[in-house]
Amino acid sequence: DAGITQSPRHKVTETGTPVTLRCHQTENHRYMYWYRQDPGHGLRLIHYSYGVKDTDKGEVSDGYSVSRSKTEDFLLTLESATSSQTSVYFCAISESERTWTSGRQRTDTQYFGPGTRLTVL
Amino acid sequence: EDQVTQSPEALRLQEGESSSLNCSYTVSGLRGLFWYRQDPGKGPEFLFTLYSAGEEKEKERLKATLTKKESFLHITAPKPEDSATYLCAVRPARQLTFGSGTQLTVLP
Numbered sequence: 406d407a408g409i410t411q412s413p414r415h416k417v418t419e420t421g422t423p424v425t426l427r428c429h430q431t432e433n434h435r436y437m438y439w440y441r442q443d444p445g446h447g448l449r450l451i452h453y454s455y456g457v458k459d460t461d462k463g464e465v466s467d468g469y470s471v472s473r474s475k476t477e478d479f480l481l482t483l484e485s486a487t488s489s490q491t492s493v494y495f496c497a498i499s500e501s502e503r504t505w506t507s508g509r510q511r512t513d514t515q516y517f518g519p520g521t522r523l524t525v526l
Numbered sequence: 527e528d529q530v531t532q533s534p535e536a537l538r539l540q541e542g543e544s545s546s547l548n549c550s551y552t553v554s555g556l557r558g559l560f561w562y563r564q565d566p567g568k569g570p571e572f573l574f575t576l577y578s579a580g581e582e583k584e585k586e587r588l589k590a591t592l593t594k595k596e597s598f599l600h601i602t603a604p605k606p607e608d609s610a611t612y613l614c615a616v617r618p619a620r621q622l623t624f625g626s627g628t629q630l631t632v633l634p
């Protein structure tokens with residue numbers, strides 16, 4: 406397994422409360438990603454980071470914020486949790502976004518953490 | 527709009543019964559197609575990356591192939607431990623787009 410840990414692994418919280426999920430990597434990879442996985446929707450990108458303090462929005466970023474103050478840690482915050490944010494959250498890392506191989510641009514592989522199951526009541 | 531469709535949604539096989547999973551995609555400029563395996567309660571585990579039509583990759587009982595419109599994951603003589611959800615993802619211009627997965631059950 407890639408050196409990725411997520412905490413907590415399970416959390417139950419109430420609507421309106423703030424929640425922070427943590428992703429920690431030991432691979433020194435530049436890129437880190439937060440996804441959510443819901444039945445029927447597959448994995449969807451929330452936010453990603455391409456370096457310390459450098460972040461950008463993904464497909465489903467509304468209601469979420471992120472921070473990355475160190476290479477190894479990427480935090481996902483739900484400022485005021487809602488029931489629609491009940492989901493399984495996965496962190497992923499990649500060494501780069503793209504590489505060049507044989508003169509062609511290739512997408513670098515993303516490796517995933519074990520996930521955090523969040524329930525918002 | 528970039529789309530990835532996996533079929534079937536669920537597949538039950540007897541041990542040793544070979545079959546294929548399909549991943550159809552419509553993207554503007556493919557920059558990689560990825561296959562992952564996901565066990566219940568765990569994160570996706572990387573299997574293969576394919577970049578060009580005609581490319582093939584193999585790992586144990588799994589073989590992934592790619593055309594301009596779809597990818598197949600062929601499973602030869604599967605075993606119960608191959609039971610999992612198999613996810614396909616494509617990379618167009620910006621970010622990975624995932625399919626909903628095929629849940630494979632291999633019965634002993």
